[in-house]
Amino acid sequence: MQSFIEYIKDAKGEFAHISWPTRRQAVGFTILVVVLSVATALYLGAFDTLFTTIIKKFIVR
Secondary structure, eight states, X not given: OOXXXXXXXXXXXXXXXXXXXXHHHHHHHHHHHHHHHHXXXXXXXXXXXXXXXXXXXXXXX
16 A cells, blocks of 8 residues: 555656646636636527527417
């Protein structure tokens, strides 16, 4: 079983292998995620409104 100190040393070594994004890439990916999230919310909201309207027409009859 690995000791805690060995685990920390191994974890530190693994962090050296990570290819971290640049600040510009991180900002770009963040903006992309926000835009796609808003687009998905609008898309789902539109279908929710459409289906709610259709169901209400059948129930109100």
